[in-house]
Amino acid sequence: MQLLIQSIITGILLGGLYAAIGVGMSIIFGIMGLTNIAHGNLMILSAFFVLIFTTAMGVNLISSILIAIVLMVIIGFLFQKFLVNAVIDKGDTPALLVTFGLSIIIQNILEIIFGADARSIRSNFATVNVVDTEYFSISGAYLTNFIVAILVIAALTLIFNKTDIGRAIRATSDNTKAAELMGVHTKFIFAVAMAIAMVTACIAGFLVGNTFVFYPYSGTQYLIIAFGVVVIGGMGSIVGTLLGGMILGLAQLLGAYFFGTGNQILSGYIFMLIILTIKPDGLLSNKKRA
Amino acid sequence: MNKDIILSVEDIDVYYGDFLAIHNVSMNVKAGTITSIIGANGAGKTTLLDTIMGLNKPRKGKIVFEGEDITGMRTSAIVRKGLSMAPEGSMVFEGMSVKENLLMGAYAPKSRKMRSELMEKVFLLFPVLKEKENQLATFLSGGQRQMLAIARTIMSNPKLIICDEISLGLAPVIINDIYDKVKEINETGITFLIIDQEVQRSIEHSDYSYVMVSGSIVLQGVASELPEDEVKDAFFGINKYA
Ligand SMILES: Nc1ncnc2c1ncn2[C@@H]1O[C@H](COP(=O)(O)OP(=O)(O)O)[C@@H](O)[C@H]1O
Ligand SMILES: [Mg+2]
Numbered sequence: 001m002q003l004l005i006q007s008i009i010t011g012i013l014l015g016g017l018y019a020a021i022g023v024g025m026s027i028i029f030g031i032m033g034l035t036n037i038a039h040g041n042l043m044i045l046s047a048f049f050v051l052i053f054t055t056a057m058g059v060n061l062i063s064s065i066l067i068a069i070v071l072m073v074i075i076g077f078l079f080q081k082f083l084v085n086a087v088i089d090k091g092d093t094p095a096l097l098v099t100f101g102l103s104i105i106i107q108n109i110l111e112i113i114f115g116a117d118a119r120s121i122r123s124n125f126a127t128v129n130v131v132d133t134e135y136f137s138i139s140g141a142y143l144t145n146f147i148v149a150i151l152v153i154a155a156l157t158l159i160f161n162k163t164d165i166g167r168a169i170r171a172t173s174d175n176t177k178a179a180e181l182m183g184v185h186t187k188f189i190f191a192v193a194m195a196i197a198m199v200t201a202c203i204a205g206f207l208v209g210n211t212f213v214f215y216p217y218s219g220t221q222y223l224i225i226a227f228g229v230v231v232i233g234g235m236g237s238i239v240g241t242l243l244g245g246m247i248l249g250l251a252q253l254l255g256a257y258f259f260g261t262g263n264q265i266l267s268g269y270i271f272m273l274i275i276l277t278i279k280p281d282g283l284l285s286n287k288k289r290a
Numbered sequence: 291m292n293k294d295i296i297l298s299v300e301d302i303d304v305y306y307g308d309f310l311a312i313h314n315v316s317m318n319v320k321a322g323t324i325t326s327i328i329g330a331n332g333a334g335k336t337t338l339l340d341t342i343m344g345l346n347k348p349r350k351g352k353i354v355f356e357g358e359d360i361t362g363m364r365t366s367a368i369v370r371k372g373l374s375m376a377p378e379g380s381m382v383f384e385g386m387s388v389k390e391n392l393l394m395g396a397y398a399p400k401s402r403k404m405r406s407e408l409m410e411k412v413f414l415l416f417p418v419l420k421e422k423e424n425q426l427a428t429f430l431s432g433g434q435r436q437m438l439a440i441a442r443t444i445m446s447n448p449k450l451i452i453c454d455e456i457s458l459g460l461a462p463v464i465i466n467d468i469y470d471k472v473k474e475i476n477e478t479g480i481t482f483l484i485i486d487q488e489v490q491r492s493i494e495h496s497d498y499s500y501v502m503v504s505g506s507i508v509l510q511g512v513a514s515e516l517p518e519d520e521v522k523d524a525f526f527g528i529n530k531y532a
Contacts, residue, residue: 184394
């Protein structure tokens with residue numbers, strides 16, 4: 001019984017982290033129809049940034065995260081402006097290849113600089129149990145992940161629904177030609193969206209580094225999680241991402257509970273396939289087929 | 291430069307890749323008029339309008355709006371000059387509410403400042419949009435979508451409104467309704483450039499018409515004076531022009 005309760009709680013909290021991992025990918029897909037293969041690597045790059053600032057340069061954690069966010073936004077904006085925008089009108093494949101190229105480059109550079117060793121950000125509060133009852137416990141890292149993920153989703157929802165730039169992003173996502181006709185400079189909006197996705201990738205990267213160990217090539221593992229979340233929740237839906245994250249997290253932990261820990265990851269993806277069979281567009285997709 | 295002419299297209303060629311979609315097209319739109327372009331499917335009407343709005347770049351020729359060369363300008367800049375288009379198929383933002391669609395119409399900084407008064411004006415013209423203010427555009431009927439598309443252009447406080455395929459797929463009663471609104475808006479001093487599949491209706495509702503056949507303008511004139519049989523010949527591509 002204890003273990004079941006613990007599994008459910010951990011699953012939900014882990015789902016928050018998964019939502020944070022998936023949301024940036026969902027935004028980019030929703031707005032540009034682009035699958036950003038580099039999403040996981042960009043997260044891990046952010047985690048390395050935070051690691052360098054905190055350990056090698058002695059900057060405090062919050063400032064390190066903020067600097068990393070600024071760096072990632074700049075990288076994302078330039079990446080979009082000079083690489084993705086140059087090929088996005090030529091169909092899906094060239095843009096996909098550009099993100100694939102970026103993912104390889106990031107991974108190799110990280111490996112050259114940092115070697116293949118396991119790294120971790122592990123702040124002081126990450127490992128202590130902030131809740132500890134007879135039935136279950138919650139670690140600082142998992143609680144942080146969950147709260148931050150909810151805040152990120154809430155902030156994005158607010159921006160997308162209540163601000164002019166947010167509406168322009170949604171309009172661009174809805175119908176790029178019509179948005180252009182409203183006077184929206186849609187290529188600029190693409191770059192803004194990429195910058196926003198970078199902020200979320202950076203936050204997710206920190207959360208991952210604060211919870212688990214990571215390697216230069218960990219990006220792929222998180223890309224797959226992002227895929228799962230987005231596919232379950234529905235491409236382009238922000239709230240769907242939260243739902244997708246929680247479902248994936250719960251499916252993994254309950255899978256581990258019922259079928260053994262060795263099957264944790266597998267159960268998550270089997271569940272994903274089941275949902276895909278029932279609702280091919282994901283639970284809350286806002287994309288209409290053109 | 292004739293001050294009466296609000297928009298002039300001078301000798302433009304537009305290509306899609308190697309395909310020459312419109313060739314040597316010239317036209318003038320007089321300020322305050324309703325001007326129409328008539329032409330069969332594939333004649334190049336949408337291409338011409340998209341080019342005026344900066345969505346396509348002409349390989350040759352010039353587009354002048356209110357005496358200013360706007361050729362090759364970015365669409366967002368062209369909208370700021372006072373042109374606005376309701377595209378073919380209305381293209382409302384499906385996942386956004388009617389009100390949000392209208393707010394998007396007033397996206398340009400200058401119109402953004404006056405968007406509450408523009409919104410009032412639009413709701414007065416189209417009360418049905420006021421009723422459906424908070425509904426997602428995806429739930430609107432065809433006629434309501436076209437009204438929203440036109441209303442959205444008004445939100446940018448334009449001098450010239452372009453409507454591509456204004457009546458496509460709509461019931462006759464609704465089409466009459468929409469033309470009434472166009473007339474009403476036109477009377478407030480806004481110029482219209484309109485495309486309608488129906489030759490007769492198009493001529494009936496406009497002051498001046500251009501006829502396009504396979505990428506070129508073959509006939510033009512004061513709408514009521516256009517020889518009907520020649521327009522029909524042109525429309526059906528009976529080719530003394532080719
Ligand atoms: N995006 C495009 N790419 C290639 N060819 C196009 C494109 N859009 C239109 N065309 C071609 O250009 C010609 C004119 O099309 P269009 O301007 O849409 O005509 P209309 O609006 O009068 O029906 C047609 O032959 C059409 O097939
Ligand atoms: Mg057309």
